[in-house]
Amino acid sequence: MIMKYASLLKKETAKGTVSPFCGQRGYTLLNIMFSLMVHMFVAGTMASIFHLFLSPERNGSDIHPREWTITAEQILKESRNSIDIRSAGDHQSLAMTNRQGDTVRYEQYQTVIRKRVNGKGHVPLLQHVKKMRFMIENHLLILEATSLSGKSYRTSIPLYHM
DSSP states (O other): OOOSOSSSSOHHHHHHHHTTTTTOOOOOHHHHHHHHHHHHHHHHHHHHHHHHHHSOOOOTTSOOHHHHHHHHHHHHHHHHTEEEEEEETTTTEEEEEETTSOEEEEEEETTEEEEEETTEEEEEEEESEEEEEEEEETTEEEEEEEETTSOEEEEEEEOOOO
16 A cells, blocks of 8 residues: 555645645735835924924024024123223224233124124124114123114123223
């Protein structure tokens, strides 16, 4: 007696049991990773687009608020290191003499407030300025700026060594 098959199951039965799962296209880990990558890209892009459309508009001829803050902080830092501070040119410029003997001057040049050291250089600090005034009153340095659009900005810096 010769056995054709070593197992109790016939060849056709074994093939019939496995065949429903062979050749099927399932949702693989690669598909999940690709879907997650696409989702994260779309979500990240949408956040940037929402920020662009929902942010308040700023007039192009207006002083940027951060630029005004940085300018005031730079003048504050320079005034702390100076031994002499004076307003010049009908309050249109500010001259400071530092401990090394250099004269630092803040002045308006066209629509820009610039910094010059010993009459040399051109370091722009503030843009879109129509008018700038530097006043010293009661141990305070008062900075007043008017932008090209007419908006006014004002800050004061305490002076302790006058």
